[in-house]
Amino acid sequence: MSRETALVDADWVEQHLDDPQVVLIEVDEDTTSYDKGHIRGAIKLDWTTDLQDQVRRDFVNKQQFEALLSDRGVANDSTVVLYGGNNNWFAAYAYWYFKLYGHQDVKLLDGGRKKWELDSRELTEELPTREKTSYTAQEQDTSIRAFRDETVEAIGVKNLVDVRSPDEYSGRLLAPAHLPQEQAQRAGHIPTAANVPWSKAANDDGTFKSDDELKTIYTEAGVDWDKDTIAYCRIGERSSHTWFVLKELLGQDNVKNYDGSWTEYGSLVGVPVVLGDEAGEA
Amino acid sequence: MCGATEGGLSLDGVDVAKEAIIQGQVLRDSDPVGNAYVRLLDRTGEFTAEVPTSATGHFRFFAGPGEWTLRTLAPKSEPVDKVVTAARGVVAEVAVAL
Numbered sequence: 025m026s027r028e029t030a031l032v033d034a035d036w037v038e039q040h041l042d043d044p045q046v047v048l049i050e051v052d053e054d055t056t057s058y059d060k061g062h063i064r065g066a067i068k069l070d071w072t073t074d075l076q077d078q079v080r081r082d083f084v085n086k087q088q089f090e091a092l093l094s095d096r097g098v099a100n101d102s103t104v105v106l107y108g109g110n111n112n113w114f115a116a117y118a119y120w121y122f123k124l125y126g127h128q129d130v131k132l133l134d135g136g137r138k139k140w141e142l143d144s145r146e147l148t149e150e151l152p153t154r155e156k157t158s159y160t161a162q163e164q165d166t167s168i169r170a171f172r173d174e175t176v177e178a179i180g181v182k183n184l185v186d187v188r189s190p191d192e193y194s195g196r197l198l199a200p201a202h203l204p205q206e207q208a209q210r211a212g213h214i215p216t217a218a219n220v221p222w223s224k225a226a227n228d229d230g231t232f233k234s235d236d237e238l239k240t241i242y243t244e245a246g247v248d249w250d251k252d253t254i255a256y257c258r259i260g261e262r263s264s265h266t267w268f269v270l271k272e273l274l275g276q277d278n279v280k281n282y283d284g285s286w287t288e289y290g291s292l293v294g295v296p297v298v299l300g301d302e303a304g305e306a
Numbered sequence: 307m308c309g310a311t312e313g314g315l316s317l318d319g320v321d322v323a324k325e326a327i328i329q330g331q332v333l334r335d336s337d338p339v340g341n342a343y344v345r346l347l348d349r350t351g352e353f354t355a356e357v358p359t360s361a362t363g364h365f366r367f368f369a370g371p372g373e374w375t376l377r378t379l380a381p382k383s384e385p386v387d388k389v390v391t392a393a394r395g396v397v398a399e400v401a402v403a404l
Contacts, residue, residue: 138379141343190348190352197369197370199368200355202346202355202366202367202368221353223356
C-alpha cells in the first residue's frame with residue numbers, strides 16, 4: 025500500500041462522481057452530518073448502528089457485514105472511497121474495517137468532508153439509489169486487529185502507540201475533550217506506549233502530512249521501525265487513523281489496531297498503568 | 307437548563323458541576339456560521355479535539371481546567387484563534403467572529 029493507492033483527492037472524486045464503479049461512503053462521528061448535506065451520490069454508514077454489534081461489544085460479524093454492504097449496493101469489485109469529518113477520523117476507522125473483512129479496493133478522500141467544505145465544493149441532500157448486490161466478505165484479517173492479551177504481552181516488546189491527546193495519555197482527561205468525561209475505567213496509559221496524538225498526522229485542513237513529515241513525527245516519538253506496532257486510543261477509532269498512516273501510507277509491516285483500546289485496557293483488573301507524561305517502564 | 311446558552315446546545319443530561327465546558331457560537335457579520343470547524347488546542351498548541359458547528363453556529367467542548375486555544379476554520383475565511391480559560395463547574399462562553 026502507498027499514498028497513491030490508499031488516498032484520492034477531491035478533484036479525483038469530482039471526476040468520478042458519475043463513475044458506477046466508485047462508491048462514495050460518508051462515515052462521520054456525528055452521524056447526522058450526512059443528512060445535512062453530502063457529496064453527490066454518497067451513501068452513509070452509521071458507525072454506531074451499522075458497524076457495531078448492538079448487544080455485545082464487538083463488530084458486526086461476517087454475515088452481518090455482507091448483508092449490510094449488499095443492502096447498500098456495494099459490490100466486491102467496487103472502488104470504495106470513504107470520507108468523513110474531523111480529519112477523516114471515522115472514515116479511517118471504516119477503511120480499517122473494510123480491510124478487516126477483506127475488501128480489496130478501498131481509499132480515503134484526503135482531507136475528508138472538512139477539506140471538501142472548506143473548499144466550498146458542492147454538497148447535496150439528495151439521497152442516491154443503488155441496486156442491491158450480493159456481497160461476500162472474507163474472514164476477519166486478524167493480522168491488523170490486536171486483542172487485549174496480545175497488547176499486554178507487547179509491553180516492552182513491540183511499539184505501542186497511544187494516539188490520544190496528551191491530556192488523555194497522562195490521565196488528566198478520560199475522553200476526548202468534546203465528550204463528557206464521566207467514565208468507569210482508570211486514567212493513564214499502557215507502560216512503554218509512545219504518545220503520538222493521531223491528529224499530528226493531519227494538517228489543519230484534514231489532509232495527511234507528507235511521508236517525510238510523518239516518518240519524522242513517529243521516529244522522534246520513539247517508534248522503532250524494525251518492530252511490530254500496536255496502536256490504540258479510547259475506543260479504536262482514532263487509532264485506525266494512525267494505523268492507516270503507518271500501514272497504508274508509510275507501508276510498515278505488522279501494524280495492528282487495538283480496538284478494545286483504553287476503555288477496555290483501563291478497565292482490566294491487574295494490568296499495569298502509568299500516570300503522567302512519561303512512557304514508563306515495562 | 308443550567309448553564310446553557312440561550313438558543314445554544316442543550317446541556318440536558320450533562321453534570322455541569324463535574325465538567326469544564328467551553329462553548330460558543332461562530333458568527334460572520336452577526337450571522338451564525340453552520341459549516342465551520344472549531345479545533346481545541348491545548349496549552350502547548352497540540353490538537354485535542356475538533357467539532358463541526360451546528361446549524362446555528364454553536365459548538366461545545368468538555369475540556370479540563372486550564373488555558374486552551376480555539377482555532378476556527380471556515381470556508382472563505384482565514385483561521386481565527388481565541389484563547390479561553392476553562393474551569394470545572396463553569397461554562398466558558400466564546401463568541402468567534404469571522
